[in-house]
Each structure stands twice: as C-alpha cells, then as structure tokens.
Amino acid sequence: MHVYTHAACLAHDTGPAHAERPQRLEAVTQALREQLPTLQWRDAPNASIDALARAHAPSLLRTVLETAPRERIMLDPDTVLSPDSAEAALRAAGAAIAAVDAVLGGQTTRAFCAVRPPGHHATADTAMGFCLFNNVAVAALHALDVHGLQRVAIADFDVHHGNGTQAIFERDPRVLFASSHQMPLYPDTGHASERGVGNILNAPLAPGSGSEAFRSAWTDRLLPALEAFAPQLLLVSAGFDAHRRDPLAQLQLEADDYAWLTRELAAIADRHAGGRVVSLLEGGYDLEALRECSVAHVRGLVVQA
Ligand SMILES: [Zn+2]
Numbered sequence: 001m002h003v004y005t006h007a008a009c010l011a012h013d014t015g016p017a018h019a020e021r022p023q024r025l026e027a028v029t030q031a032l033r034e035q036l037p038t039l040q041w042r043d044a045p046n047a048s049i050d051a052l053a054r055a056h057a058p059s060l061l062r063t064v065l066e067t068a069p070r071e072r073i074m075l076d077p078d079t080v081l082s083p084d085s086a087e088a089a090l091r092a093a094g095a096a097i098a099a100v101d102a103v104l105g106g107q108t109t110r111a112f113c114a115v116r117p118p119g120h121h122a123t124a125d126t127a128m129g130f131c132l133f134n135n136v137a138v139a140a141l142h143a144l145d146v147h148g149l150q151r152v153a154i155a156d157f158d159v160h161h162g163n164g165t166q167a168i169f170e171r172d173p174r175v176l177f178a179s180s181h182q183m184p185l186y187p188d189t190g191h192a193s194e195r196g197v198g199n200i201l202n203a204p205l206a207p208g209s210g211s212e213a214f215r216s217a218w219t220d221r222l223l224p225a226l227e228a229f230a231p232q233l234l235l236v237s238a239g240f241d242a243h244r245r246d247p248l249a250q251l252q253l254e255a256d257d258y259a260w261l262t263r264e265l266a267a268i269a270d271r272h273a274g275g276r277v278v279s280l281l282e283g284g285y286d287l288e289a290l291r292e293c294s295v296a297h298v299r300g301l302v303v304q305a
Contacts, residue, residue: 001040001108002039002040002108002111003113003298004042004099004111004112004114005025005041005113005114006043006044008084008091009114009116012084012088013072020118020130022116023287024116027294028281036298038302040108044095044113044115045095045097047096054141054142054145055133055137055138056133060133063075064085067086069083075127076127078128078129088116088132091115092115092116092117092135095114095115096280099111099112100142100143100147103233103276104147104149104276109274109275109276109277110266110276110277111277111278112301113278115135117130117132118281119131119137119164119282120134120158120162120282121134121160121163121187122134122137122164123163124164129186135280136162136237139235140154140235149174150174151229152176152231152233153175153229153231154176154236155178155235155236156180156236157179157180157237157238157261158238159239159246159249159283160181160182160239160241160283161179161187161204162177163189166190166194169200170196172197173199176226176231178201178225179237180205180218180242181204181205183204185249190202201225203222205217207249208250209252210244210252211253214253214257215260227271231268231269233273234269234276235277235280236265236280237280238280240290240297241284242257243289245286245289246285246286248285259299259300262296263300266301279301
C-alpha cells in the first residue's frame, strides 16, 4: 500500500492559534511510520494546472498560485494563504493524482494521501473552511477524464459536510457522493434533501451522536447506495474530527468506528472496483485522536490489500 506525502505540506503556515496546523500531519505520518512499517512511502508530485483546472475556475488557481503573499493573508475568516501555501496545495492535490495513477496503473490497490491543506470544502471557485484546492474532486475528475472511468464514488466521513465536493459533482452522474456529518455544524449544508441528480447522499447526524447512529447511517443508507452504484474506483475523504476528543465538533466516535467503516468500504471496493481505494486526509484536530484513527483507517485498508 502506498502513502503519499510531502514536506511542503508542513510549510503551509496557518499561524500560531489555528486548528489546522502542521502538527496534525506530523502526528499522522509519525503514527503510520511507527505502527505500520510495511507501508510504501512516496513523495507527492506537484499537481499540473490542467489537472487542477478540471475542478477549479481560473480565478481560484490565480488566487492560490499567483498571490504569493509575503506574509499570511486570510482568504476568509478560517482560511489562510501563507508564503508557502501554493506549493503545499500543489503537493496535496498532486498526491491525490499520483495515488489515482498508481491504483489505476496496477502498482498498488490501496493508497492513502497524508496531506494538508485539506480539500473537501473548496468549491470550483472558492477556497474556504481551511481548504484551498478540492483534492478529492481533482482526483475524481482525473480518474474520469484521463483514465476514462465511468463511475467513481466518494465516501466522506469527515464530521463537516463536504460542501465543495458536493457542489462540484451535484450535476455529474458519473460521481456518487456519500457523506455522514454533524448537523448543525459548519458549513450548514448537507441536508438529506440535497440529492443532486440522484448522485448525492447525505446522512446528517445530531450533535452528541455516537457509534450507533454513525454505523446505522452508513449501514442503512450510505453503504447500500455505494454498493448499488458499483464504483470502478472508491475515493475517501478521511477526516477524523467526528472522534469524541475532537475540539471542533460534538460527535462521539471511537477509533474502532473508523476501523469498522474502513473495512466496509474496502469490501465494496473489493466487490466492484478491483479493490481500488484512494483515501485522502481531510480534517481531525485532536492529535491523539488523529494518531489512533489514521492508524485504524490505514490498517483497515492494508489488511485486505
Ligand atoms: Zn472536518
């Protein structure tokens, strides 16, 4: 199993008091290196402009890549652009593309992208919610438009709704987007009534919900939809901020819930997608929970590879 990361992802400098900080990624990569020694580590390349432009408007590419601030600037109240953010964003999206190339090229069946900034809030033309480029959307469009796939599924278990991913694909039936998330919570989208062209499936969970509600949402609604869609590639927006220790939300998951869902998702990929899964780190803001949950998640992908 491949893991893609790059030192440039640590240089995206969000400032001293920001939840989305470099220590998050250090915690994840250190835990994976210590606890899963058989992983094959790869340096993430830069995404090409063409690859980014499949998901994003020229105006957003200019904002992220050409602003080149000499000190941190705020793109919105949550989202920072620092002098080194452009390369971090290029490497994060580039990891996703390289991972898709690796699994579709038969070099591995499973890949994890240990990257930041995260991506699932970024829309076609707007960076928001700590996200600059929508890494998972860039990966999906690369798989569809370059590799010629016809059905790509995105499972998003970050505690926040992946509004950007949904917005990019809500009129594209080649992609099924299935998300569980806390509601109410930022960014206040993700109602069950938001269905796209029948390709969007949202399972909002009330604050305080734990393992039982989470597993029911996936078992009863999201996993059957993924199964029926029969994806040729499964992408995962893997945020670990629904863990009970997370400071930004109020769900009550344990690491074992991530292990469980990972096994379920991997089984669907095994049945329909030749086992091919590319998972991307999204949120997760408690370092201890990040260590535990990322290991539980990646271990769940490795075991069945
Ligand atoms: Zn999140």
